[in-house]
Amino acid sequence: MIDGSEVVRRISSAVIKEAEEAKKVSSTVDLQPTVNAWLAGFSGDAGVLIYDLDNDSVVAEHQPNKKFSTASLYKLFVVYEGYKRVMSGEWSLDSYGKCLDLAIRESNSACAEKMWAQIGRAELDKIVRDDFGILDTKVSALTSTPADIAEMMKLYYRGDGFSEEIREKIFDSLLNQPVTKYDWRRGLPAGFTSGKAKVYDKVGWEAANGYWRLYHDAAIVEIEERNYIVVVMTTNAKSHREIAKFGAMLEAALLDTSA
Numbered sequence: 337m338i339d340g341s342e343v344v345r346r347i348s349s350a351v352i353k354e355a356e357e358a359k360k361v362s363s364t365v366d367l368q369p370t371v372n373a374w375l376a377g378f379s380g381d382a383g384v385l386i387y388d389l390d391n392d393s394v395v396a397e398h399q400p401n402k403k404f405s406t407a408s409l410y411k412l413f414v415v416y417e418g419y420k421r422v423m424s425g426e427w428s429l430d431s432y433g434k435c436l437d438l439a440i441r442e443s444n445s446a447c448a449e450k451m452w453a454q455i456g457r458a459e460l461d462k463i464v465r466d467d468f469g470i471l472d473t474k475v476s477a478l479t480s481t482p483a484d485i486a487e488m489m490k491l492y493y494r495g496d497g498f499s500e501e502i503r504e505k506i507f508d509s510l511l512n513q514p515v516t517k518y519d520w521r522r523g524l525p526a527g528f529t530s531g532k533a534k535v536y537d538k539v540g541w542e543a544a545n546g547y548w549r550l551y552h553d554a555a556i557v558e559i560e561e562r563n564y565i566v567v568v569m570t571t572n573a574k575s576h577r578e579i580a581k582f583g584a585m586l587e588a589a590l591l592d593t594s595a
Contacts, residue, residue, distance in 0.1 A: 370396065379573060380574075380578075381570065384397060385397045385486045389493060389556075403479045404481070405479060408443045408444065409540040409569075410452075413468075413488065414452045415440055418455075468491065489555075523537075525537050526576075527579075547574060566586065
C-alpha cells in the first residue's frame with residue numbers, strides 16, 4: 337500500500353518532469369525564417385540543415401537530402417573512424433594524432449588521404465553505412481548531403497566511446513584554427529562576432545573562375561546555453577562572405593530570442 341507522502345512525492349516528480357518537458361519544448365527556436373531570408377539573397381545553390389541538440393529537433397532546412405560533392409568534408413568521416421581506431425588500440429595516438437588533428441584544424445592537410453587509403457576506401461564506405469548508420473553518403477565518390485553531414489556532427493558532439501582526452505582534442509581542432517596559408521574560419525564562424533558563441537567548425541571548399549564552386553561549413557554552435565548543429569553546403573557562391581553573412585543572421589536571430 338502506498339502512503340500519502342509517497343503519493344505526493346510521485347505527483348511532485350510528475351509535475352516537475354512535465355514542467356521540464358514543457359520548458360524544453362517552449363525553448364525551441366524556429367530558424368526557418370532566417371534560413372529563408374538568407375537564401376533569398378544568396379547567389380548560388382545551397383543545402384542547409386540546422387539541428388537543435390537540446391530539443392532533438394530540426395529547426396530549419398533547405399534541400400537537406402540534396403547530394404553535393406564533399407570537398408574536404410570527407411575528412412570528417414576519415415577522422416572519426418581514425419579516432420575510433422585509436423580508442424580500440426588498433427592505431428596509436430603517437431603515430432596518428434598529429435594527422436588526425438591537422439585533417440580538421442588545417443583543412444588541406446594531405447595526410448588525411450593517407451589515413452583514408454590505409455582504412456580502405458570501400459571499407460570506409462561500409463563503415464559509414466553499417467556502423468555510423470549514414471546512408472546517403474559515399475565517401476569514395478566524395479558525395480554527401482547536409483542531413484548526413486549533420487548526422488556525422490552529432491556523432492562528434494556525443495563522442496560515444498571516446499575518452500575525455502580524445503573529445504578535448506577533437507573539439508580543440510574544431511575550434512582553434514589559426515590562419516596559415518588560408519583563413520579556415522572566414523565562412524560561417526566569421527559571422528558570429530558577438531563573443532557570445534563558440535563555433536566548432538570544419539570547412540570544405542573549391543574555387544574556380546572567381547566563384548566558390550563549392551563552399552561548405554559543418555559546425556557545432558554553442559550560444560547562450562543553446563547547442564546547435566549547423567550544416568551549409570553550397571555551390572557557386574560569389575564569396576565566402578555570403579556564408580559569413582549566414583552565420584551573422586543566425587547569431588542575430590538566436591541572440592534576439594535569448595534576450
